[in-house]
Amino acid sequence: MSILKKISAQLETMAPADRQIGQFIVDKPDQMLRLSSAALAVETGRSQSSVVKFSQKLGYAGYQELKLAVSEAKAQEWPAPAGMIHGTIEVDDGYLTILQKLLGSKLQAMQQTISVNNEADIEKALEALHDARRIHLAGVGASSLVARDFSYKLMKLGRNVLHDSDSHVQMANASTLGPDDLLFALSYSGASIETLRIAELASQRKATVIAVTGLQDNPLARVADIRLHTVGDEDRVRSSSITARDAQLMLTDLLFILLVQRQPDAHDYVHNSETAVSVLKAKRLS
Amino acid sequence: MSILKKISAQLETMAPADRQIGQFIVDKPDQMLRLSSAALAVETGRSQSSVVKFSQKLGYAGYQELKLAVSEAKAQEWPAPAGMIHGTIEVDDGYLTILQKLLGSKLQAMQQTISVNNEADIEKALEALHDARRIHLAGVGASSLVARDFSYKLMKLGRNVLHDSDSHVQMANASTLGPDDLLFALSYSGASIETLRIAELASQRKATVIAVTGLQDNPLARVADIRLHTVGDEDRVRSSSITARDAQLMLTDLLFILLVQRQPDAHDYVHNSETAVSVLKAKRLS
DNA sequence: GCGAATTGGAATTTTTTATTCCAATTCTCT
DNA sequence: AGAGAATTGGAATAAAAAATTCCAATTCGC
Numbered sequence: 324m325s326i327l328k329k330i331s332a333q334l335e336t337m338a339p340a341d342r343q344i345g346q347f348i349v350d351k352p353d354q355m356l357r358l359s360s361a362a363l364a365v366e367t368g369r370s371q372s373s374v375v376k377f378s379q380k381l382g383y384a385g386y387q388e389l390k391l392a393v394s395e396a397k398a399q400e401w402p403a404p405a406g407m408i409h410g411t412i413e414v415d416d417g418y419l420t421i422l423q424k425l426l427g428s429k430l431q432a433m434q435q436t437i438s439v440n441n442e443a444d445i446e447k448a449l450e451a452l453h454d455a456r457r458i459h460l461a462g463v464g465a466s467s468l469v470a471r472d473f474s475y476k477l478m479k480l481g482r483n484v485l486h487d488s489d490s491h492v493q494m495a496n497a498s499t500l501g502p503d504d505l506l507f508a509l510s511y512s513g514a515s516i517e518t519l520r521i522a523e524l525a526s527q528r529k530a531t532v533i534a535v536t537g538l539q540d541n542p543l544a545r546v547a548d549i550r551l552h553t554v555g556d557e558d559r560v561r562s563s564s565i566t567a568r569d570a571q572l573m574l575t576d577l578l579f580i581l582l583v584q585r586q587p588d589a590h591d592y593v594h595n596s597e598t599a600v601s602v603l604k605a606k607r608l609s
Numbered sequence: 610m611s612i613l614k615k616i617s618a619q620l621e622t623m624a625p626a627d628r629q630i631g632q633f634i635v636d637k638p639d640q641m642l643r644l645s646s647a648a649l650a651v652e653t654g655r656s657q658s659s660v661v662k663f664s665q666k667l668g669y670a671g672y673q674e675l676k677l678a679v680s681e682a683k684a685q686e687w688p689a690p691a692g693m694i695h696g697t698i699e700v701d702d703g704y705l706t707i708l709q710k711l712l713g714s715k716l717q718a719m720q721q722t723i724s725v726n727n728e729a730d731i732e733k734a735l736e737a738l739h740d741a742r743r744i745h746l747a748g749v750g751a752s753s754l755v756a757r758d759f760s761y762k763l764m765k766l767g768r769n770v771l772h773d774s775d776s777h778v779q780m781a782n783a784s785t786l787g788p789d790d791l792l793f794a795l796s797y798s799g800a801s802i803e804t805l806r807i808a809e810l811a812s813q814r815k816a817t818v819i820a821v822t823g824l825q826d827n828p829l830a831r832v833a834d835i836r837l838h839t840v841g842d843e844d845r846v847r848s849s850s851i852t853a854r855d856a857q858l859m860l861t862d863l864l865f866i867l868l869v870q871r872q873p874d875a876h877d878y879v880h881n882s883e884t885a886v887s888v889l890k891a892k893r894l895s
Numbered sequence: 896g897c898g899a900a901t902t903g904g905a906a907t908t909t910t911t912t913a914t915t916c917c918a919a920t921t922c923t924c925t
Numbered sequence: 926a927g928a929g930a931a932t933t934g935g936a937a938t939a940a941a942a943a944a945t946t947c948c949a950a951t952t953c954g955c
Binding site: 357391394397398414416418421422425426429430433434437442445446463464465468471472475512515516517519542564565569572573576577579580581584600603604605 | 684698715749758800805850889
């Protein structure tokens with residue numbers, strides 16, 4: 324039983340000094356934990372020895388043991404995050420609630436994104452990526468960052484990657500694609516004009532088109548040869564591409580890991596990349 | 610806040626006595642909480658004053674404050690939810706195992722990143738961001754994508770943001786900063802030369818420097834006025850900036866949400882942004 | 896190599912915790 | 926109602942714990 328609850332239940336039958344000390348602890352456990360027995364005595368207008376005796380009457384060797392018990396009682400009040408809170412972040416939510424809702428939303432988006440894509444589709448995309456002569460990545464806004472992140476990872480593996488943040492350059496690149504090439508197009512809405520036009524052109528040129536897009540029917544999904552779906556709930560986190568981005572990253576990270584697994588010399592490539600970058604790191608100063 | 614993670618991250622750079630004391634605390638926090646400084650000294654074969662000094666080196670007034678921090682850290686240890694695995698992705702892992710390990714690693718990185726930053730530090734960073742005249746974002750490699758993502762979000766709120774992927778331009782921008790400005794620097798290692806030099810310059814120019822960096826002692830953390838820590842385990846996911854990036858995003862997303870909460874017209878700004886972008890979306894065809 | 900800085904234990908001081916002493920109050924029994 | 930026993934609780938005291946000082950040894954930086 325929590326010592327805080329135990330004290331609370333006994334308050335009414337306690338003698339005056341004990342009641343005052345107990346009340347303080349129940350009301351302000353955080354503060355109590357920071358106080359010496361003498362300081363708590365001052366706060367309650369009682370004596371230091373009363374504080375120690377209070378502890379002993381509760382069955383503890385002394386004040387330090389009571390403190391430990393209060394600390395443990397408080398620990399049980401900390402909301403368990405395993406369950407996560409799913410909910411819309413509201414204007415008057417406190418810090419802890421926001422944290423939990425944000426983390427819960429991220430986790431839910433990633434989990435649901437995994438759920439809506441079956442292994443066969445992932446395998447198909449993987450096969451296409453593995454076999455592609457050149458991989459062109461397309462996306463705008465937040466999706467452009469995911470595209471760029473994935474392009475970095477593919478380049479680390481020595482793959483022939485085309486990526487540019489300028490959609491005109493993306494379009495020009497797409498015009499050079501052929502049947503041995505692949506377009507990896509990211510757009511949560513599936514309706515971004517630039518990404519859509521690039522996908523249409525790549526499709527016309529017989530390149531394989533992989534679309535990473537939301538579950539709803541959309542123009543990009545219709546153009547694609549392979550569809551990977553993402554689930555995000557933007558309404559809950561201020562509609563600023565947080566969960567949609569996380570869902571896309573979940574897929575690109577997974578594809579990257581699977582590609583690494585399938586490419587025998589992947590380790591060497593990744594290691595070489597790190598070694599190369601290390602010259603741009605400050606030397607250990609001590 | 611998790612002092613246990615902090616100690617753990619710093620063990621290798623500690624002197625002998627500190628390492629032994631720190632190791633004991635990390636290995637046996639429950640037991641430590643029951644020991645006096647003298648008893649812990651006996652357990653570790655070190656002196657009682659070393660125990661107190663260890664506490665003070667970590668930033669606490671003394672051993673009692675360290676104890677309190679350890680107690681709070683223990684309260685925030687989060688177990689892995691069902692369906693996820695904490696473990697290293699191996700060469701012969703099957704699809705489902707990879708999925709579970711990837712998701713588990715991502716969740717752990719995000720949870721631990723939340724644990725190692727206390728609300729007071731987040732609040733301090735938030736205050737600085739809110740009050741800054743101009744916000745300059747710096748980062749290279751994977752951190753540059755997080756910096757850009759956060760810059761997009763801040764710009765959506767109408768904030769005065771400086772971000773360029775070219776580190777020379779970043780440096781030039783930093784040379785225009787002043788006491789009313791803020792540098793938000795991201796580097797997991799804290800040792801990327803470009804980011805470090807930019808931070809040093811911003812600091813010289815009296816701008817506020819917020820560092821988002823790993824837990825280990827590093828040059829960037831030393832330059833910063835405000836430190837936000839990230840925890841990632843790159844060994845488990847092929848050392849390609851997956852969990853470190855997710856950890857950084859967790860923090861920037863949280864800061865963004867908190868800024869939105871605190872800016873009365875944030876909704877209008879975000880809504881206006883969506884409306885503006887909508888002209889670049891394909892019309893619904895049927 | 897030399898001086899400065901750091902490390903870390905022993906000794907000492909200060910603070911905190913726990914116990915003892917004892918007066919006042921309350922409770923129980925006749 | 927009164928006397929004795931039990932309880933309450935603060936002041937004083939003793940013991941334990943925490944923190945600081947002193948200083949020798951080692952490491953670091955020039």
